[in-house]
Amino acid sequence: MMQESGTETKSNGAAIQNGSSGGNHLLQCASLREGRSNGETPAADAGAAELVHVQQQQALQVARQLLLQQQQQQQVSGLKSPKRNDKQPALQVPVSVAMMTPQVITPQQMQQILQQQVLSPQQLQVLLQQQQALMLQQQQLQEFYKKQQEQLQLQLLQQQHAGKQPKEQQQVATQQLAFQQQLLQMQQLQQQHLLSLQRQGLLTIQPGQPALPLQPLAQGMIPTELQQLWKEVTSAHSAEETTGSNHSSLDLTTTCVSSSAPSKTSLIMNPHASTNGQLSVHTPKRESLSHEEHPHSHPLYGHGVCKWPGCEAVCEDFQSFLKHLNSEHALDDRSTAQCRVQMQVVQQLELQLAKDKERLQAMMTHLHVKSTEPKATPQPLNLVSSVTLSKSASEASPQSLPHTPTTPTAPITPVTQGPSVITTTSMHTVGPIRRRYSDKYNVPISSADIAQNQEFYKNAEVRPPFTYASLIRQAILESPEKQLTLNEIYNWFTRMFAYFRRNAATWKGAIRTNLSLHKCFIRVEDEFGSFWTVDDEEFKRGRHIQRGRPRKYCPDENFDELVTHNPSLIKNMQSSHAYCTPLNAALQASMAENSIPLYTTASMGNPTLGNLASAIREELNGAMEHTNSNESDSSPGRSPMQAVHPVHVKEEPLDPEEAEGPLSLVTTANHSPDFDHDRDYEDEPVNEDME
DNA sequence: CTGTGGCTAAACAGTA
DNA sequence: GTACTGTTTAGCCACA
Numbered sequence: 001m002m003q004e005s006g007t008e009t010k011s012n013g014a015a016i017q018n019g020s021s022g023g024n025h026l027l028q029c030a031s032l033r034e035g036r037s038n039g040e041t042p043a044a045d046a047g048a049a050e051l052v053h054v055q056q057q058q059a060l061q062v063a064r065q066l067l068l069q070q071q072q073q074q075q076v077s078g079l080k081s082p083k084r085n086d087k088q089p090a091l092q093v094p095v096s097v098a099m100m101t102p103q104v105i106t107p108q109q110m111q112q113i114l115q116q117q118v119l120s121p122q123q124l125q126v127l128l129q130q131q132q133a134l135m136l137q138q139q140q141l142q143e144f145y146k147k148q149q150e151q152l153q154l155q156l157l158q159q160q161h162a163g164k165q166p167k168e169q170q171q172v173a174t175q176q177l178a179f180q181q182q183l184l185q186m187q188q189l190q191q192q193h194l195l196s197l198q199r200q201g202l203l204t205i206q207p208g209q210p211a212l213p214l215q216p217l218a219q220g221m222i223p224t225e226l227q228q229l230w231k232e233v234t235s236a237h238s239a240e241e242t243t244g245s246n247h248s249s250l251d252l253t254t255t256c257v258s259s260s261a262p263s264k265t266s267l268i269m270n271p272h273a274s275t276n277g278q279l280s281v282h283t284p285k286r287e288s289l290s291h292e293e294h295p296h297s298h299p300l301y302g303h304g305v306c307k308w309p310g311c312e313a314v315c316e317d318f319q320s321f322l323k324h325l326n327s328e329h330a331l332d333d334r335s336t337a338q339c340r341v342q343m344q345v346v347q348q349l350e351l352q353l354a355k356d357k358e359r360l361q362a363m364m365t366h367l368h369v370k371s372t373e374p375k376a377t378p379q380p381l382n383l384v385s386s387v388t389l390s391k392s393a394s395e396a397s398p399q400s401l402p403h404t405p406t407t408p409t410a411p412i413t414p415v416t417q418g419p420s421v422i423t424t425t426s427m428h429t430v431g432p433i434r435r436r437y438s439d440k441y442n443v444p445i446s447s448a449d450i451a452q453n454q455e456f457y458k459n460a461e462v463r464p465p466f467t468y469a470s471l472i473r474q475a476i477l478e479s480p481e482k483q484l485t486l487n488e489i490y491n492w493f494t495r496m497f498a499y500f501r502r503n504a505a506t507w508k509g510a511i512r513t514n515l516s517l518h519k520c521f522i523r524v525e526d527e528f529g530s531f532w533t534v535d536d537e538e539f540k541r542g543r544h545i546q547r548g549r550p551r552k553y554c555p556d557e558n559f560d561e562l563v564t565h566n567p568s569l570i571k572n573m574q575s576s577h578a579y580c581t582p583l584n585a586a587l588q589a590s591m592a593e594n595s596i597p598l599y600t601t602a603s604m605g606n607p608t609l610g611n612l613a614s615a616i617r618e619e620l621n622g623a624m625e626h627t628n629s630n631e632s633d634s635s636p637g638r639s640p641m642q643a644v645h646p647v648h649v650k651e652e653p654l655d656p657e658e659a660e661g662p663l664s665l666v667t668t669a670n671h672s673p674d675f676d677h678d679r680d681y682e683d684e685p686v687n688e689d690m691e
Numbered sequence: 692c693t694g695t696g697g698c699t700a701a702a703c704a705g706t707a
Numbered sequence: 708g709t710a711c712t713g714t715t716t717a718g719c720c721a722c723a
Contacts, residue, residue, distance in 0.1 A: 467697065486712060510698065516714050523713080530712080 468514040476534045483531045
């Protein structure tokens with residue numbers, strides 16, 4: 001009963017051990033969806049997690065808005081660089097704040113998270129998606145930084161050549177200020193995000209670890225230098241150009257310039273150089289840009305404008321551009337410095353990209369997930385897609401299933417070992433896997449849960465961490481009519497989960513077993529065949545049909561034939577309510593309050609049989625309570641199931657708390673005195689039969 | 692150690 | 708006869 005909640009409790013406990021009230025917001029969100037109910041999850045945790053979630057959403061919106069603003073501003077300011085304009089759409093990609101913090105989660109921290117053994121495939125999927133989006137975002141940011149760096153250089157140059165093209169200069173300044181604002185806000189969001197994570201205990205700062213969360217755009221990134229340049233550039237602007245935005249630049253420097261930021265670059269900024277546009281350069285190199293080789297696609301010339309960082313001089317034709325280039329951007333200290341700055345920027349970005357690619361690869365390797373990053377790294381990976389279940393593993397031992405990422409016993413690949421090659425052996429020597437964090441019936445998986453990881457389970461041959469009952473319920477609820485035939489359920493499983501595309505006999509049998517075993521699944525028959533519906537209320541109760549109950553198969557052929565070959569009986573019953581006329585009013589009420597919304601599609605004005613069955617069952621349960629008080633000593637062996645039998649709805653032994661005796665109200669209809677059911681369990685206490 | 696719940700396999704029965 | 712569907716039971720395992 002508390003089995004699965006134990007897993008959740010464990011995750012919370014792990015988080016608490018880290019000194020916070022919750023886990024990763026991702027984890028927390030997932031667990032929130034999964035784990036309401038049993039009250040073991042402190043309400044405060046849920047509240048905190050939701051708060052974090054809201055914060056995340058807000059941050060995400062802000063980030064999106066920022067990018068949108070940037071695009072609009074650049075459009076309004078009439079950017080002369082078509083290339084840059086071409087880049088703009090990429091910036092519209094939704095950006096998660098978490099994605100902006102590529103270094104937020106170090107490999108050690110990731111490992112730490114994983115070792116907490118609370119990651120579910122859903123959560124892993126989210127992480128992977130984030131990481132993939134991160135890569136994309138990083139590339140965009142790199143482009144953006146690069147462009148802005150060029151603009152920065154232009155600005156520096158223009159300061160030197162004062163009075164030159166003041167209008168364009170102003171536009172560029174506006175642009176830069178916008179970017180500066182973005183930088184600031186991005187970093188603020190990052191810090192906010194980091195603090196949130198830290199509060200939740202996801203980020204545990206090791207004693208010897210630097211204050212990572214306080215490092216904006218952490219290691220390797222160039223923003224520190226960029227911000228310094230921004231500051232210097234904007235400080236040179238006149239007051240009317242920087243009203244309001246200047247505060248940002250100040251904030252930026254105070255907030256983001258961190259001396260503790262790992263500066264792996266050899267770039268040395270001369271604090272005084274900016275005043276005269278000079279940067280101290282020690283080893284100038286690579287200034288040859290081979291401009292003339294491709295005159296029509298010169299990276300520094302486009303749309304009649306020189307695209308040298310910070311220049312944007314109008315050149316009517318390519319020849320004039322070359323002339324301008326040679327005159328204004330000749331080989332001198334200034335140009336060399338600009339090149340060097342740009343080079344450092346690019347190098348840092350490349351380094352950062354390489355690091356994150358490596359991290360992504362390690363994560364994917366660890367999680368045994370097929371990489372979606374094309375050739376992210378040259379490191380070979382044998383991921384799930386290349387893993388074929390060995391016959392011995394998949395057939396000889398049904399327990400030797402590919403472990404799910406949520407499996408506590410799953411071996412965590414130490415990231416420090418570097419990308420590992422996941423072999424078939426390693427995939428299947430992990431022992432039995434039984435973790436389903438939605439095992440608890442009162443913790444139904446939501447559509448979002450599965451939808452969120454739809455692609456993951458479709459492609460990764462990973463066993464979904466849901467019980468069969470949960471999945472069956474989900475399949476049924478996803479259907480338009482909230483009802484499925486057995487074969488449709490099969491199809492749903494194979495369609496939604498790669499895992500269920502093999503060993504069909506096993507899981508199909510399990511599905512059938514679950515359909516029969518769980519009270520929540522209601523089989524309804526009509527002239528077209530039979531289909532299954534789900535009683536969600538019953539599902540949440542999580543009750544099984546008791547073992548040892550009389551088999552549904554009735555040796556009494558008269559009875560069976562009566563119901564089996566008379567599907568119309570169901571319809572008749574639906575219309576006439578022959579068996580429950582005395583309960584009609586109460587039945588209506590029961591239907592109204594008993595999970596009817598689940599069947600809204602079919603229950604409009606004409607309740608489905610599933611509804612009817614559910615309602616009848618509930619009504620019978622209720623009726624039992626009444627009859628119990630009067631007929632507690634009724635003749636044993638008259639199962640209420642027999643009463644429900646005519647509608648071919650799975651007979652439900654009544655719960656002990658709801659029913660202690662037979663239901664005489666309806667058993668009289670079709671019950672023969674010598675019904676074999678009596679004999680089947682005549683030795684069993686009635687109550688046991690009834691649960 | 693025990694109880695509980697989920698999974699799997701198997702037996703069995705009915706139906707198409 | 709076969710495949711499919713549905714029911715039931717037993718045994719195993721993980722977990723609390």
